[in-house]
Amino acid sequence: MRYNLGDQAFPPPKSLGYVGNNELDGAVYYPDDISSGTHPLIMIEHGFWDTCADAAASTSLAAAQAALAKDEQSGDKVDAAKQEAIIKADSDRLSAWPCASGVRQIPSYLGYDYLGRDLASQGFVVVSIGANGINSTSSGQADTVYQERAALINAQLRMWQQLSSTGEGPLHGSFVDARSGHTSPVNFKNHVDLKNVGLMGHSMGGGGVMQEIADSSRNTWPKGVSINAAFALAPTATWDVDPITKTSFAVMWGTCDQVNTGEYFDWNKDDNSAPIAQYTVPGGVHDFYNKQWSPSSGQVSAHDDAVPGSKPGTCKSQFPGATTPQSDQKELSEQRQRRITQDYVSAYFADHLLGRTQYEPYLTGAKPFPGMGGAVSTRFDGGSN
Template sequence: MQHGSWETCADAGAQAESSAAQQARDRAEQAGDTAEAARQQAIVDRASARLWAWPCAPGTAPILSSGGYDYLARALAARGFVVVSVGANGINATAAGQADTVYQARAALIERHLLMWQRLARSGDGPLRGALTDPRTEAPVTADFRGRVDLGDVGLLGHSMGGGGVMQEIADSSRAHWPSGVTVKAAFTLAPTATWDGDPVTRTPFAVMWGTCDQVNTGSFFEQNSAANRAPIYKYTLTGGNHAFYNRQWSPSSGQVASRDDALPGSAPGTCLSQYDDPAQPQRDQPRLAEERQRRIAADRVTAFFERYLRGRTDRQPYLTGERPFPGEPAHVVTSAYDAGA
């Protein structure tokens, strides 16, 4: 799993300074005071540099975005999967504005981790030996992974720009870069940014999930590849879903620095403003999905998807195509699209 682009350092002071300066800048702009607006913007920029630093300043904890998918990791691990969440804070702090190469860098980061796990699974040594700890006790993990991890049966999951990196990694043009003995069988992307046309993906089953109140307005990989795909692909549209709630560290309930609800509020309580990238779909109020509901919807489909394509569980197929509802889920919340491929 790979997270997306977010602040890297939990500097509460920098966040407070930035918020105050943004408000002062806006007031200055409204008053036509360009000098004061520029001064406040300089404060915003300095605070932002602290929030997006890497490594973080001494005494400032990093924002561990990689831990924000623990609910998915636990759900998958309970079904027998070995789950790895990759930290990408170094890329986030150094790759601003690199719309094309940042996805290649993210794909390369995935490959680097696959190589390390391949070595640990084959010989028991390498950079990961002794580096893993139990998050409950912080004690070193002494388990022997030799013969326990099948790198010929890999699934990838990415959120936001991490989703774009995953799509780059499963693109037809990237398959030659996969480490020897590693095969990616399927990929699931949560609100994957599609800020470039992307290389075609025709041979790997994938799923895209996006929310109608997501200001990033993601989800177009399904349409980009549906004409040429030879493998099954899926798209899930969450009515009232936003961008940040897939990651618990980014969500307001975490209390983490920089966490926020990034949906535009609607005109009534409990609503958000839809963000369809379609002139025929004007902005309108939609019922807002709560954090836990959005994550539950994601977890149901992520686990079913990887059980289907890594475990061969064909009984999960009707849930993935939308023919059968997941238990306790209102039918109108999720719209499914499915293309079986050639």
């Protein structure tokens, strides 16, 4: 089920200096029997990516980049200024918002459906939100992009709090069945627990989630909302990292991930009053967490972003944040990486939001998940409480 209140429905806070607006949309996954009691809400925010599925621009961009690379390697003469102008124009088309007429958006928010469906089967209401507008306008504004992303999360939480408490607000009557396109009659009033919220973010979305749970941001949470846990997949680091000492969080990253994912665990361990964890996945790469970004999707811009190793099926380790590639590692398949991610994310929220403590030995590293062996290394700090 999905909703879309418009590509420009969310104006950024003026204090952040942003230009352009963001969409307010989402993909919703919920238990089969939503009418039975109240269900914790988990909100997912995707990261930085191209916004428009402009295949022609993507093809032209690749050709121009290849021409420049060939010139640098072989000395073949090309009109560099012309190729750079093509690269600029094509990049602008791929990162536009809203997208040009007739060009579909790249729905990055749909890339975590494997997590949304699994979490919904456990009793959660899951909302994966779009952030293409922020992606389109964030270039050159990275100092405030995480505050903007946190503000977007708050705007979405505010709508869900209103819907759950009164049955009214912007989301009332806005849900559409993804298959039929018909309006969905599902009723969330009194069935979504906004005092028991979990957040999940990937890449810059992970950075936005970490900003949202920072001690300095807690007073910005909408009235009636309490965020009790967060899980970040390869979260990028904020420019000025605010301490996170009161909210439980877990961070996962892969050893072949080229993105600077920061060191949130080390920045906050020993000062936290709530449990925190870091999960390191040998051979994991950045893009495979999101199905839309992964090669098997066939989506525009999708690719394997790992640095290839010296042998097929391997990648150069970038861990821990090294600028020079390290030793070869066996690269995980898309399916294997997502299976590992699903195991940890589902167990984490089941433990922290539903009180299913049987998962704690897996989350603290005392036991491996069945069939996983030594596929993940764990660092855990139980906090002062």
